[in-house]
Structure formats: structure tokens, C-alpha cells
Amino acid sequence: MRRYYFPIFHNGEAQTDQVGELFGAAELAVQHGARIARDIASDPDYDPGAGTIVIVVDDSGAEIERRELRGGRKGRAPR
Structure with a gap:
């Protein structure tokens, strides 16, 4: 692990x-x-223009993946 x-x-x-x-x-x-x-992009308060990036880094500090959020849902349907 x-x-x-x-x-x-x-x-x-x-x-x-x-x-x-x-x-x-x-x-x-x-x-x-x-x-x-x-999860971030599905938040109704998420701002798609915020330039949000999620990075995956291993225990040696090497970047494994970089995911830039481009969209998002504004306003979820009520449950």
C-alpha cells in the first residue's frame, strides 16, 4: 500500500x-x-471559472494525475 x-x-x-x-x-x-x-464540480456553489485543479501525488512527491475542472452543475434538482 x-x-x-x-x-x-x-x-x-x-x-x-x-x-x-x-x-x-x-x-x-x-x-x-x-x-x-x-464531487467538487457537482456542488451547486461551484464556480466553473475558478480554475480548480485536483492533483494526485504519490508519497515520493511525484505527480501522477492532474484533473482540471471545466464544468459543473448549477442548481441541483430538489429532492
Whole structure:
């Protein structure tokens, strides 16, 4: 198992991930990073113009994946 981190850049500011998550393969960490990006983009308050980027970094500091958010849903349907 290896630890992966998921820092986020939003509106020109970095939000670091000090804890990270353990995964048995880099592909699983990339899938987790994609899920984080989807969660952010699906937030009704998400601003698509914010230039948000989710990065997947391994425990050695190497960047594995970079996912730039381009869209988002404004206003969810009521439940």
C-alpha cells in the first residue's frame, strides 16, 4: 500500500492534503482523484471559472494525475 495525496488549486490558492489516502495501486488513487473532482464540480456553489485543479501525488512527491475542472452543475434538482 502506498500513500497518495490530493492537493487542490482553486482561485489561484493551494489547499494541501496533509493526510492523504492509502491505495494498493496508482490507478485506484487516480480514480479517487477523479471522484474528488466530480464531487467538487457537482456542488451547486461551484464556480466553473475558478480554475480548480485536483492533483494526485504519490508519497515520493511525484505527480501522477492532474484533473482540471471545466464544468459543473448549477442548481441541483430538489429532492
